[in-house]
């Protein structure tokens with residue numbers, strides 16, 4: 426009976442609120458380079474543009490993550506279809522797609538690991554290429570938002586809470602100096618726990634998952650899907 430009532434409540438919720446879809450991307454560029462990219466993290470730039478344009482034709486409006494969060498938190502009714510584009514890890518390939526998004530007046534949120542902004546990769550693949558600190562701090566268009574992805578790209582659940590807290594604090598220490606910094610924390614690999622959520626909330630950060638879920642009227646969390 427309880428399950429049945431929950432199902433009805435969910436149906437009613439979906440009737441009055443269009444979902445806000447938040448997409449997680451990594452490399453969107455012309456050429457897949459196996460020496461610097463993981464294949465699953467790459468999307469062909471023409472395929473991406475076609476997808477975005479077709480969603481717009483279908484009535485979807487791309488908005489900033491901050492606007493989406495405000496709607497998800499406050500809307501009682503929502504007829505309009507909204508979506509958000511987010512890019513994780515701060516790869517140098519962003520320089521290929523950001524100019525096109527700017528031309529289209531489409532906002533994007535970037536989730537950055539501070540450690541790699543010296544241009545080096547400290548991850549499994551030492552050839553990965555990241556935006557430098559200068560390049561990141563030169564992105565001051567109001568269409569760009571900058572959030573945290575942890576100081577290093579470690580799996581949250583493989584860290585102690587103290588290590589996680591240190592990683593968050595150190596990253597925020599750097600990124601909060603960016604004029605377009607937003608208090609959102611995207612989990613590396615989407616891995617998280619109640620304890621890490623609680624920690625982010627105490628720091629005034631909104632946790633961001635990658636769990637394939639659409640957002641209706643969530644409180645204090647954002648769900649993301651792969652595009």
Ligand SMILES: [Zn+2]
Pocket residue numbers: 513514574578613614
């Ligand atoms: Zn990542």
